[in-house]
Amino acid sequence: MRPVRQRSRIAARCSSGSCVQPCLACSRSALDGRQAPAPGNLSIDRQVVNGPFSPYRAVWPRLSGVVKPVAFYRSMDRWTVDTQGSSKVTLGRPRANPLIGTGANPRREILDAAGRLFTSVGFSAASTRSIAEAVGLRQASLFHHFPSKEDILAALLDETVEPSLKFAAELAATDAPADVAIYLLIVNDLANYCSGPGNLGSLQVQPEARRQRFKNFWDKRDQLKAHYRELIVRGKSEGMFKLTDSDLATNIIFALVEGTATWYEQDGGWSPTTTFDTIAEFALRIVMGNAEAASRARTAALQFIRHGTREPVP
Amino acid sequence: MRPVRQRSRIAARCSSGSCVQPCLACSRSALDGRQAPAPGNLSIDRQVVNGPFSPYRAVWPRLSGVVKPVAFYRSMDRWTVDTQGSSKVTLGRPRANPLIGTGANPRREILDAAGRLFTSVGFSAASTRSIAEAVGLRQASLFHHFPSKEDILAALLDETVEPSLKFAAELAATDAPADVAIYLLIVNDLANYCSGPGNLGSLQVQPEARRQRFKNFWDKRDQLKAHYRELIVRGKSEGMFKLTDSDLATNIIFALVEGTATWYEQDGGWSPTTTFDTIAEFALRIVMGNAEAASRARTAALQFIRHGTREPVP
Numbered sequence: 001m002r003p004v005r006q007r008s009r010i011a012a013r014c015s016s017g018s019c020v021q022p023c024l025a026c027s028r029s030a031l032d033g034r035q036a037p038a039p040g041n042l043s044i045d046r047q048v049v050n051g052p053f054s055p056y057r058a059v060w061p062r063l064s065g066v067v068k069p070v071a072f073y074r075s076m077d078r079w080t081v082d083t084q085g086s087s088k089v090t091l092g093r094p095r096a097n098p099l100i101g102t103g104a105n106p107r108r109e110i111l112d113a114a115g116r117l118f119t120s121v122g123f124s125a126a127s128t129r130s131i132a133e134a135v136g137l138r139q140a141s142l143f144h145h146f147p148s149k150e151d152i153l154a155a156l157l158d159e160t161v162e163p164s165l166k167f168a169a170e171l172a173a174t175d176a177p178a179d180v181a182i183y184l185l186i187v188n189d190l191a192n193y194c195s196g197p198g199n200l201g202s203l204q205v206q207p208e209a210r211r212q213r214f215k216n217f218w219d220k221r222d223q224l225k226a227h228y229r230e231l232i233v234r235g236k237s238e239g240m241f242k243l244t245d246s247d248l249a250t251n252i253i254f255a256l257v258e259g260t261a262t263w264y265e266q267d268g269g270w271s272p273t274t275t276f277d278t279i280a281e282f283a284l285r286i287v288m289g290n291a292e293a294a295s296r297a298r299t300a301a302l303q304f305i306r307h308g309t310r311e312p313v314p
Numbered sequence: 315m316r317p318v319r320q321r322s323r324i325a326a327r328c329s330s331g332s333c334v335q336p337c338l339a340c341s342r343s344a345l346d347g348r349q350a351p352a353p354g355n356l357s358i359d360r361q362v363v364n365g366p367f368s369p370y371r372a373v374w375p376r377l378s379g380v381v382k383p384v385a386f387y388r389s390m391d392r393w394t395v396d397t398q399g400s401s402k403v404t405l406g407r408p409r410a411n412p413l414i415g416t417g418a419n420p421r422r423e424i425l426d427a428a429g430r431l432f433t434s435v436g437f438s439a440a441s442t443r444s445i446a447e448a449v450g451l452r453q454a455s456l457f458h459h460f461p462s463k464e465d466i467l468a469a470l471l472d473e474t475v476e477p478s479l480k481f482a483a484e485l486a487a488t489d490a491p492a493d494v495a496i497y498l499l500i501v502n503d504l505a506n507y508c509s510g511p512g513n514l515g516s517l518q519v520q521p522e523a524r525r526q527r528f529k530n531f532w533d534k535r536d537q538l539k540a541h542y543r544e545l546i547v548r549g550k551s552e553g554m555f556k557l558t559d560s561d562l563a564t565n566i567i568f569a570l571v572e573g574t575a576t577w578y579e580q581d582g583g584w585s586p587t588t589t590f591d592t593i594a595e596f597a598l599r600i601v602m603g604n605a606e607a608a609s610r611a612r613t614a615a616l617q618f619i620r621h622g623t624r625e626p627v628p
Binding site for chain 1: 432433434435436437438439516518519520521522524556558559561562563565566568569570572573574575576577583584588589592593596599600603604605606608
């Protein structure tokens, strides 16, 4: 029997009022909410919207070492909320073209520009010169932030897995049942995985990503996959999941999530909320072998998010 | 009401006796069978086994314009069956290194070597010189077969979709119910998609594959996806499939199949039979929302293969 942990450690809801898509957790949209994002309450990775459905990543502030789950939504426009003041820090590096970029966070801008180039022309074909030009930096300034092009790819790869890995670890410390937990894990993993310019999830499929330099990323991805496996094994041992081979099922469920990178941005037309929710419920159909049970688990997961928050839900 | 076509147009079973994995259709393995492959009865694309579970593609001979489904299995070793004599044709091009390759089919060897290089170092990083060297051909000879590196990639991309597309068209002309048909389509698509050196399915994710030059491939892939969609829409309209959005479900099911390219060869440990069968049954669980119904559909699909053959089943 797993120990019962306090549910208050998991919280994911949108309180920004800037959502244009209804938030999965709070079901509110920007059209309903009017209040501005509370500074210091919500930090948002600034990312460039390069398609109508690129989700922003909204990461709740880390309090007491607790990483809050990802609340995802799309924004109508480029939008930044500065909570720690970090995005207002302009590093004093010379800019080749001061009109390009905001200068708010050169490191972030380099990552965004590189992400777009790596996913559009490929890692090998994208030169550090072209990345620097896209940001309006001199190459020397780029190398100040990232000693090599491989360092940029390493940072981008890490972003596709680290938030999900932290969320999975927090999730494992709750009393969420296996079906609820796997739903939450998949939705949050997809929100992170499909974020970023050019769908960074597809970066790992580029042959260059298999180099020894990126072993750290693959190790983290293995750890994330192990979280999926642990939930699948637990659900099976409790008789909740109807599976023959947990390891094979883990591979297939994990690929179901990662396979989203091949079509999500290209075939836009569904909101992140609808897409990630549908994929997670389909995964529940697979492991539970029952659409009604999957639907009930999904409802329980949304309840778990709504009422597992440490702040009172309005 | 769809017209009832003769079932004899679909046949897929392994009669080679050289399977080491039980064939999905005939459930026999090489350890059971002793007879040699009957020449003229089975043609096998010669491919290099670069992992313990790389499937060979065994394509039944095309009789009366009928493309038979793929029967897949692995072989203990490199293995070629020559049925039409084509693989014995040695074209009269000079070889830089006559010791490399068999010289049986330079075009095939170029494709195999390029497939390995494209999937290991990437399209941009793989030079035509390195491809020619891997085959033991002079670059001029390589250009005789393929005017450019892009032509090689185009041919490889086509191989990941064309057999599945032809099979899907044949399948559409049968009276297979939607659940049986989607099982067969997925198993055959996976067998083709995951075949080849280096898992050619992953080629389409390389950024270079999005170039206009490869529009022909993407058009064919769209046609294949349309076959998936047609089955999903039919199954839903007949009340057999429990789905809200057929288009979104098509994207997810299609990505479930294509996502296999990201893990299949790396995480070897399952036979192609087990892997493809499990994925297809999971897809049935998704669309039918019921594990028992999915299992029954799978059994029906295997019956459809076994008894839909034009040759008597032993």
